[in-house]
Amino acid sequence: QWSAIGSGLVQGGGRPAMAGDALSRLRTQALIFFSVTVPKRFDTKTREGRTRLAYAAAVVLLLVLAVVTLSDGSTDAAVDLRGPAGGAAGGVRSNALFDGDDDDDDDDDEGGAAAAPGGGLEDEDEDDEDDEDEDGGGGRGGGAQESEAADGDGAADDASTLRSEQQMRQTEMKPDFTTFFEGYRHGTEIDTFIQSYVAKYSELGIIRSSVIGTTHEKRQLNMYTIGKGSAARKSIVVVGSEHGCEWSVPIYLTYLITRLVQLYGINAEVTEVLDAVQIHVLPELNPDGASYTVNIKGHDARHYTKNRAPIRRHSSVKGVDLREDWPHASQLEVKAVHDYMQELKAKNHLSAFVAVQCCGGAVYAPRNATCVLPEALSEQLEVGQAIARDMNIQHSYAFDHYAKPSRHAKVHSDSYAVHWAQNTLGLNLAYTLSAAPSAPEPSSKRKHSSSTKISDKKAIEVAEKDLITGSREVTKGVVALGRHLAESAGRRRNVLCGAAVAPELGAVDDEEEGDDEVVDGASFNNEDDGEEDEDVSGDVDEDEDEDGGNFAKGDADEDEDEDASGFARG
DSSP: OHHHHHHHHHHTTSOOOHHHHHHHHHHHHHHHIIIIIHHHHTOTTSHHHHHHHHHHHHHHHHHHHHHHHHHHHTTTOSOOTTOTTOOGGGOOOOOTTTSSOHHHHHHHHTOSTTTGGGTOHHHHHHHHHHHHHHHHOTTSSHHHHHHHHHHHHHHHHHHHHHHHHHHHHHHHHHHHHHHHTTSOOOTHHHHHHHHHHHHHHGGGTSEEEEEEEEOTTOOEEEEEEESSTTTOOEEEEEEEOSSTTOTHHHHHHHHHHHHHHHHTTTSHHHHHHHHHEEEEEESOSOHHHHHHHHHOOSTTGGGOOSOSSBSSTTOSOBOOOGGGOTTTOOSHHHHHHHHHHHHHHHTTOEEEEEEEEESOSEEEOOOOSSOBOHHHHHHHHHHHHHHHHHTOSSSOOEEEOOOOSSTTOOOOGGGHHHHHHHHTTOOSOEEEEEESSOOOOOOTTOSSOSSOOTTOHHHHOOOGGGHHHHHHHHHHHHHHHHHHHHHSSOOOSOOBSSOSSOOOTTOOOOOHHHHHHHHHHTTOOOTTHHHHHHHHTTOHHHHHHHHSSOOOSTTOOHHHHTOTTOOOOO
C-alpha cells in the first residue's frame, strides 16, 4: 500500500490520486474481511466459531423483531380502546383517533395509506365489508340468503357512504378544530365553536343543543346532546366547570362533544356508543364565575370558585359554591341540572352521571350514604376501574372507591354531585373525573395535609400544551362508560335497598333502627354504628342532615340560614 501511494505521488506530480486509492483499499479490505476473516471467526468446525454464529443470528433476529414492532406501533392504529384488561371478545379496536398528534390523527381518519399498514380503521371497514359479502353472497341458498346478502350489501354501502361524508366534513372542520385547542377559550367563544358543529352535523341526527336555564347574570346554560335519536333509552349526563376558575374543564368537554361527533361513522367504538347511548354535556355550569375570573383583575379573581348570586336574599355579599349546592339546588344553575336529570329519570332514560373537575388525576365514586345493593356497588367498582384504566394515556389515573356500609358516611365537598346522583336518583354509575395534571403534593408545613384540595391555586393553572392531552383523557373516560352501557342489557331500575324508588331530595329518612334492618338484610355489616352513636351524643337528627347525605331542605336551622355558603333555601 505504501508503495502504491509513492507511485501516485510520482505520477501525479506530487499530488496522490486519493479518491481512487481509498476506494481501492476499501474494496480490498472488504474482500479480505468477508472472504477470510468472517469464515475464520465463524468456522462451524470449531466451538468458538459456532458460538459466535449463534450470537450473531440472535442479534439479527432481535433487530428484525424491533423493526417490525416499531413499524406497527408508529401508526397507533391497533391500540385496544378497552385497555389492558379489555375483553378479547370485542376484538381489536382502533385507538389512533384518540392518541398521538391531533393532525396525524385526522390524517389517519381521512383514509389513505397512512393507516393501512397498522391495521387501522380502513382495514377494519374493509374486513367488515368482506365478511358481509361472504356471508350473504348470491347463489348459495335460495331467496332468503339472497335477501340477507342484499341487506348486508346495503348496510355496507350505507356505512361506506357515511364514512366518506364524515371524512369530508372532518376535512372542512379540521383547521378550526386544530386552532381552537391550542389555548384557553371562554364563554361565547366556546358556544360559537360548538354551535358550528351543531349546524354542520345536525343532518346526521347525532347532535343538538338546548337551553336548560339561565344564571343569576342571565347567561344561558347550553346543554349539548350527542347520540342517535330519541330511541336511545340510555343517557349519560356530563357536567363541568362547577368552579369558574377551572378554565381547562370547558375545553375538555368541548373536545368531547366535537371529537365524538367527528368520529361517528369512522371509529367503530364511537359509532357503537353513539348508536346506543345519548350523552348530554353541559360544558360550563358556572359561566358567571368563569366570566368573573377572566374579566376582573386583582383580589385573586383568577382563583374565584363561586357563582355571582347573593348568598341570601337582599344580601350584598355574592358567591355560592355550586359544587356544594347539589344537595339543596338553591342556585339557578344547579336547579336547572336537577330538573333536567329528573325529567330524564321520569322517562327511564337516565343511566349515568359524570362530573368533570380539575385537577386531581383520579376517578372518584360516590360514598353511599344510603344502602346500595351489593351488585350495584360491584358494577360501580368494575366500571370505575375501566374508566381510570382507559384514561391512562399520558397521566396515571387512580380510582377511589369508598363504599361504607353505614349511611352516615361523610362526603367530601368535591363529591357532592355524584353523591346526590347515587343516593337520591339511584344512579350507581356516577363518577367524578378529576382530570390531570395531578395536583401538587401537600406541603409539609400544613398542619392538616392528609389530602390536597382539587382547587389548589397552582393545580388549576393547566399549561396550554396539556389541554389536548387532558381532553383526550376525559373523552376516553366517558367513552369507556358509554361502552359499558352500550354492551349491557339495560340499566338496573333501582340500586338502592328496600324502596323501589330512590327517596326524593329533602325526604326525611325513617328511624335509624328500621334503616339498620334494611342494611342488615342486604348483607352489609354495620360495624361503625356503635362508634357513630357515641359521636352523635344525642344529636342524631342533626348529624344525619349534615353528614348522611339526606340533605333535607325544609329542616335547615338558623345557623344554616346564616352560613356564608347560602345552602338553605329559607
